[in-house]
Amino acid sequence: MDFALTGEQRLLQETLRDFAEAELRPHYARWDRNREFPAEVWPRLGAVGAFGLRVPGALGGADLNYLEAGLAIEQIARGDFNVCYGMLNSCFAGDILSRFATQQLCETWLTPMAAGEKIISVMLTEPHCGSDAASIRTRAVRDGDHYVINGEKSAITLLMVADAGILFAKTAPEKKAAGVSAFLLPLDTPGLSRTPYEDMGAKGIVRGSLFLDNVRVPAANMIGPENAGFTQVMQTFDYTRALIGLMCLGAAEQTLEETISYVKERQAFGQPVSKNQGVSFPLAEAKSRLEMLRWLCYRTLWLRDQGLPHTAEAAMCKAEGPTICADVIRACLVLHGHYGYTQDFPVEQRYRDVLGQIIADGTPQIMKLIIARHVLGREFA
Ligand SMILES: Cc1cc2nc3c(=O)[nH]c(=O)nc-3n(C[C@H](O)[C@H](O)[C@H](O)COP(=O)(O)OP(=O)(O)OC[C@H]3O[C@@H](n4cnc5c(N)ncnc54)[C@H](O)[C@@H]3O)c2cc1C
Structure with missing residues (x-):
């Protein structure tokens, strides 16, 4: 068993984390307040490879493996959760078109999509x-x-x-x-x-x-x-569910780090509020839950990279991941006191944003049906 990332994978994380911090996080609130599509960053995201994660190199993509696609989405979500919907869509399109569509369709659509010039829903x-x-x-x-x-x-x-x-x-x-x-x-x-x-x-x-x-x-x-569309989509959802877990994780991790800084500075009763176990324990619980989620998602993507079964694991990432992350962000919101409820801090926006991923791509109930079939067998579930 080897949990270490390669040097290239760590470099990918660092590069995208720096990009998210410099180019996305400063504008995250503006796009929300104005209901504005972040058109200006789309080509820049294309240039760093965010929309070509699962597009073959010959078509202008980054051609990453599944785990690396997950590492990428986790880092981008720290800066802007919502642009990750574009990454998810392009992973979906990259996989499904490059495996099942004609070369001409791939050239017409995947190359500009990877560059951030075209969007595929x-x-x-x-x-x-x-x-x-x-x-x-x-x-x-x-x-x-x-x-x-x-x-x-x-x-x-x-x-x-x-x-x-x-x-x-x-x-x-x-x-x-x-x-x-x-x-x-x-x-x-x-x-x-x-x-x-x-x-x-x-x-x-x-x-x-x-x-x-x-x-x-x-x-x-x-x-x-003809008539093979449903199988194709279900096989692709298998791994995008782990990407969603990591997308939510990136937003929750960023919020947790911001909250840790806040509670160290904020004073009450003559000391930093972090000195209270009522404050430090929710943070300790949040860190533990996020760490469990991270390794479940990484392992699911690793299973996919090895060509091993991962349907139940992917459903676990989706059943628990967005809910865990929404819980963590809500706890962080409370630890900001009344400021957490304002738009002065990004925590309220991240809470609203992450909630959508509990439903999108299959609700927790539907994920639990998949997991139950796996643990009980079809005839008993
Ligand atoms: C932010 C967001 C983005 C989305 N993006 C896309 C997109 O790009 N493309 C796209 O095609 N769709 C998209 N969706 C739709 C999403 O996939 C569906 O909303 C989701 O699959 C649930 O379907 P539904 O809304 O029709 O709920 P329903 O299927 O009507 O379910 C209603 C409720 O009943 C529960 N339920 C249903 N059946 C069962 C059962 N057998 N056992 C237990 N409970 C059950 C559900 O869990 C849910 O709580 C998006 C949704 C959201 C919120």
Whole structure:
């Protein structure tokens, strides 16, 4: 057993940590207050490789392994939790397109995505179903060398600024999961319209709903074989759940460090408030929980890198990670006293932002179903 990172991996961490501190953290609050998409940093994130983590080198990506993608997202989240949604999407697109799409689609979309010039959303959820994703109703019907797509997608991260989406639609509606196909959908295709949500957090990464009215997509834009879309997405979610654990961890670690400095300086009853066990114990608990989470996520990504099963472990990262981190940030908010409740400190924003990841990509309940099936066996769970 070897827990050591390589010199290159430590350098990756340091480089991205410095970048997050200098280029992202100073603006994190502004993008929230203005509900502003952080357009100015997108190409700079592209330049440091943040959107090409899982894109092959030949297509302009950083071509990192899964563990390294996790190390990267953890560091960026310290500066700005929300730009990590862009990293997650690009990991998803990088993996799914480079494995299942045509070379031409990869060149058209992955290279500019890795450079931070194009944004690709993931379009699975619909108004009537999220957890039960195999019940989607968006329908794609073959018509010559095109598919005609009708339906509605909801909850889509980055939709209002995206250039394309990986869209899941039913090509065999009589089947559930086995009737879903994936398409690369350019968002300038006629027949599309979008509307934004007013979210409580992640305000710059505006989610939205997408309406598809007789949208014609070339058959060549299908990703992988017909009716194989659901399996592809589920296999990819397996590891993005560990990335989400680390994204939340980065935000919680940063908050914890800021809180440690605060309680050492803040005085009450003639001494630093840190001298009270009522203050130091929540910090000790937070540190312990984050350390457990970190190693679960690293190990899950390592399992994926080794080609070993990791579905249950990934579900554990997602079931517990965002909740642990939200708990830690909430405890830190209380340790800031009334200032924690103001917008003078980033802690309230991080709390709002992290909450969204408890739900996104599968709720804790759905993750526990996966883990329960693993520990009990399908016939007893
Ligand atoms: C910040 C954010 C970003 C998102 N980004 C995207 C995106 O980019 N693309 C995309 O496609 N989707 C996205 N989503 C949607 C997300 O994946 C869904 O919200 C999620 O899967 C839950 O689906 P739902 O909202 O329809 O809840 P429902 O499925 O309606 O569930 C409602 C409640 O019932 C519980 N529940 C449901 N079934 C069971 C069961 N069998 N046992 C126990 N409890 C159950 C759920 O856990 C939940 O608490 C995002 C969501 C959020 C909050």
